[in-house]
Amino acid sequence: MTESTGFELLDQYRSITSKLKKRFLRKPNETEASESFAALGQQCESQELPQYAALSWLAAARCEGTLGNPVSETAYLLRAARQFFKAEQEDFLTGCTCVSTENLEVYLVTIMHLKGDYVSALHTYQEITKALQNIPTGSQKCGLLLECEINMVFLLLILRPSPQKISSELTRILEKYTWADQSDSSLIACKMSKKLFLLMQSIVLICQSVDTSSLREIESDFWPFLSVEQKDLLRTLCRIYYP
Structure with a gap:
C-alpha cells in the first residue's frame, strides 16, 4: 500500500464519519x-x-x-x-x-x-491459539494464550457439547483440569498460576457434577483473574448451571 492510498482511505473514512455528527434539527443517517x-x-x-x-x-x-x-x-x-x-x-x-x-x-x-454465538467464538479462539504458536515467547504471548485458554474452557462449559459431538482437541482442553494435569504443555505455555489452575479445575469439576450449588461460591474468587468479557462469560455460565 502506498502512503497516498492510506491517506485516501482515511479521508473516505473521515468523510463518512463526519456525516454522523448531529446537525441542528436533523438526525444523522x-x-x-x-x-x-x-x-x-x-x-x-x-x-x-x-x-x-x-x-x-x-x-x-x-x-x-x-x-x-x-x-x-x-x-x-x-x-x-x-x-x-x-x-x-x-x-x-x-x-x-x-x-x-x-x-x-x-x-x-x-x-x-x-x-451469544458461542460456537463461532470457541472455534475462533482455537484459531488464535494455533496462530500464536508462531510468535516468540514473551509476556504478551503468554497473556493472550491465557486469555484464550480461560475463554475456551468457559465456552465449552456453557455449550455443554455431547461426547459424540465434541472433537478430541476440545476434549483435551477440559481433561487437563479433570485429571489435574498441570504439566500440560498448553498450561506451561500460558504460565497459568497455581491458584488460577485450582479455580479452573474446581469450576470444571463442579459443572460436571450433579450438585452445582458451590458454583456461586467460587465465582468471586475468579474476579481478580478475569477481564470484563470473561466475567460476562462466567455470569452466563453460572446462570446456566445454577439459575
Missing part, C-alpha cells in the same frame, strides 16, 4: 453511513488492506447497533474480527514480531461481542 462503511470495508478487503477493512467493518457494526439491527451488527463485527486477525497474521509472516500484537487484542475484544 445511520443507514446511509452503515452502507458507506460496508462498501469501504469491501474496497479495503479487495485491496488486501485488512487493518483498514477492520476499522470500516467496526464502524458499520456500530451504525447497525444504533439502528437496532443485531444480526447485521454481529455479521459486521465478525468481519472486522477476521480482518484484525488477518492483519496480525500478515505481521507474523513479514517478520514484524516486535509489534505489540494490538490487532489480536482488538480481535479478542471484538469477537466477545458475538451476541
Whole structure:
C-alpha cells in the first residue's frame, strides 16, 4: 500500500464519519453511513488492506447497533474480527514480531461481542491459539494464550457439547483440569498460576457434577483473574448451571 492510498482511505473514512455528527434539527443517517462503511470495508478487503477493512467493518457494526439491527451488527463485527486477525497474521509472516500484537487484542475484544454465538467464538479462539504458536515467547504471548485458554474452557462449559459431538482437541482442553494435569504443555505455555489452575479445575469439576450449588461460591474468587468479557462469560455460565 502506498502512503497516498492510506491517506485516501482515511479521508473516505473521515468523510463518512463526519456525516454522523448531529446537525441542528436533523438526525444523522445511520443507514446511509452503515452502507458507506460496508462498501469501504469491501474496497479495503479487495485491496488486501485488512487493518483498514477492520476499522470500516467496526464502524458499520456500530451504525447497525444504533439502528437496532443485531444480526447485521454481529455479521459486521465478525468481519472486522477476521480482518484484525488477518492483519496480525500478515505481521507474523513479514517478520514484524516486535509489534505489540494490538490487532489480536482488538480481535479478542471484538469477537466477545458475538451476541451469544458461542460456537463461532470457541472455534475462533482455537484459531488464535494455533496462530500464536508462531510468535516468540514473551509476556504478551503468554497473556493472550491465557486469555484464550480461560475463554475456551468457559465456552465449552456453557455449550455443554455431547461426547459424540465434541472433537478430541476440545476434549483435551477440559481433561487437563479433570485429571489435574498441570504439566500440560498448553498450561506451561500460558504460565497459568497455581491458584488460577485450582479455580479452573474446581469450576470444571463442579459443572460436571450433579450438585452445582458451590458454583456461586467460587465465582468471586475468579474476579481478580478475569477481564470484563470473561466475567460476562462466567455470569452466563453460572446462570446456566445454577439459575
